[in-house]
Amino acid sequence: MGHKECCEGGCMVKLVVGGLIGAGLALLLAPQAGKKTRKYLASLAGEVGDKANEAVSDFAETVSEFVDRASDRASDFLKEKEGLTKESKKMLLAALEKAQEKLEEQRKRLADSI
Numbered sequence: 001m002g003h004k005e006c007c008e009g010g011c012m013v014k015l016v017v018g019g020l021i022g023a024g025l026a027l028l029l030a031p032q033a034g035k036k037t038r039k040y041l042a043s044l045a046g047e048v049g050d051k052a053n054e055a056v057s058d059f060a061e062t063v064s065e066f067v068d069r070a071s072d073r074a075s076d077f078l079k080e081k082e083g084l085t086k087e088s089k090k091m092l093l094a095a096l097e098k099a100q101e102k103l104e105e106q107r108k109r110l111a112d113s114i
Contacts, residue, residue, distance in 0.1 A: 019048070026041065067103065070099070074096060077092075
């Protein structure tokens with residue numbers, strides 16, 4: 001499976017479906033009492049939720065750091081290259097606007113998935 005498929009949510013859907021199938025099989029094949037199994041599954045779900053929240057938090061922090069570094073680099077570049085031609089500045093502005101649009105698209109996709 002390619003990176004692009006994961007970014008489009010394919011991995012997350014497969015992960016959730018796999019988790020549900022696994023939980024169902026665990027209930028069917030469990031050698032212990034139902035109450036004990038439910039307690040175990042509840043604790044397991046809590047652990048998985050905590051790990052998912054941690055992964056999302058780490059990813060958000062990474063994206064935030066990337067955006068900050070990109071912004072700093074663009075600012076430094078503009079300061080160093082004040083003598084750029086007007087056409088070069090327009091090209092740089094267009095690239096920055098395209099990057100901002102891509103970030104906004106990803107933000108909307110994330111917001112829609114909540």
